[in-house]
Amino acid sequence: MRTRQATVLVRSDVRVLGGRYELRQRLGTGAMGEVWLGYDRLSRRAVAVKLVHREGPGGRYAAESVQRFVREVQFLQRLRHHGIPEYFDAQSDPGAGELYLVMEHIRGRTLAEITAGGRVLPEREVVSIAARICEVLEHLHAVPVIHRDLKPSNIMRVSRERLVLLDFGVARMFRIDQVRLTTANRVLGTVAYMPPEHVGGQEVTPRSDLYSLSCVLYELLTGIPPFPGDDVTEVMRWHKHREPKPVSLLRPGVAPALEAVIMAGLAKRADDRPTSAREFRERLGPPGRGTATSAPQRTSVRKASGCPVPTTSRPLRVRITQAQALLDGGLLGDAMPRFAELVEELAACGPERVEEAARCRLGYAHCRARYGFHREAFDDLTALKELLQPGRRLDDPLMLDVRFRIGQLQLALDDLYGINEIAEVYEILVAAGRPEDVTMVEEVRLALNRATLG
Template structure:
């Protein structure tokens, strides 16, 4: 972990992801007292002045394009800094806590129709704002889609998007097409013109995967995969899952047509065709179908539009007037150790408050609340003081 602050203000706290091109860190903005995500290009990836220049162009493009997409489904860009030596390139943006959409894809356990439609509809709203910039994502895939804790879908890494120009077909200096082979459109494979319909094809691949639990095409070789995207006919959804509505199957097949001009005219049309499969306002989670456990429910935004933030969990039920929990008492040794941890958390929090790091001070106390509630009871004086 770097010891120095970046640009005199950004601290790197914890590595969140490790990619082929760069790493993403959980960071802290010491000037504005807030958590941030910091995307860094690894130094060893910059092997020549020409490649450094290409990275610089890509980062400037990422910062400018992403900043222009004004939508809650796109993490905000706060800062873009390239040092003079081009040895460190980084983008500072909104930190989103959530679950990657790839965690929702389980072989043999496809998502309920309403869940898949809710994800696709939210992605469609993001793309509708991006395509008017105009910006094309070019690498839409489950790994670049995050479902936040409240069910909001976030589309990440517009950094390989390009301003829509008819004379631009590739972003890399080496001529390698941008994209992931499992979700790459035929025109990307061929090195042809990229349009908004390129993102529509990738969305069709994602919908197919969410509804069937399997990739659209599978092969051991990336070249075979690319050949399939260009030449092989996709298997209709209802041949793999009988309960998929025929209209939804027709939409996915329309999205997956080989010729870009044969796909839906725009992303707004896709959203309108998804509307019948979205849960209605006031519907219960059961009516939307039982999705995977332990992940946010993407249908909540449609079932409870503009709902207030959820209440904090009430914790354990209180059995009587003495405030004792139904749960068995924790061993004295555990309680003693926990009380010491609480004391240390307060000391750490107080030290951060002295430095005016208010967000981090609150986070330190917040981290101890759940284990304290389990051991001491959710209504214990110490737990209530921590919550306050």
């Protein structure tokens, strides 16, 4: 009897829309509204229900929010594809009550969830994901609809065979007779994946989606978008005026042809990008077999000593200092590719440049660790430690720095032996008593205390 009463009480507290759709659990919220896990009493199935935020005094709907919502409903009504959530029902008249959109409840994980913590994906997987996204974009662009907000959190993997694009709140038709919705001083879409023409308020086309797709693929391979940063204005400026670092600088060994397709998609001028989602997909080639087109291999001119001829007139010492200054300033997106380039250049120089090469490898590993690639950075530094160990004193500054970073990474990987490593470094530094080590002693002491106190 008590169980029945409790059940009735819970059900009486559930919000019901249209006398039919129960709202059971909030799945997420955004600038425009909320998405709930719902239950359709009529069809007896789980559904996803999207609600629109009310704004201003009296809880009224903003005119632009209503327009965007109505447009999303209209788009989903006409879109039928396994890569798009199925439309079920909607209430789009603000005069009739609460605005809501009922659609298929997609069970899966977004690419943002899959790559959380800076995890990168294997090339084969990235090619497969790209091909499936292109298939959905081919359907959208034929309607014709532009998504305008492709990003990892709007792409959900349901299974190996199915990938779904979410959130058509800022999508639009691209025929010239369609009315554009704009708001003064407001950009619709997500800046990290936004094409230059969208940033500049110019007309968007299907090639604009290909730019955003390329930003997503860039991040899946490297762990960061082409232009990382928290300053929205600066990132927007970079999309328009700065060339992205080659994928291979952040993901050494990536297939040149795959890099070529992504970099072509990141062209500033829309006319320089692949002409369509179909062409983009065809250039990717079958998953697991590389890409269909090849990019020319880079050749390095070398000095007689074996070191590559620098591509800049700046001395090596200056370039290393520049990279380190960027790292010290927290500008990881700029520091990491510089260190990667220096590591590649110095690897060919042999023992004559071992000290500079080691410092650049340390800097590169530090960047990777800051982006969440803890295991990769740990492996890099462990190999560097083994390389440096023979013939070096216990209190060698570079060796101690490497050991300290290894200890920190061990803790990040839940290996408590990292405390031992950090404690030994601290003991050696204190015993050495060198004035030039004061800053490092303080950094190691703080890290050791944090690890000790949990």
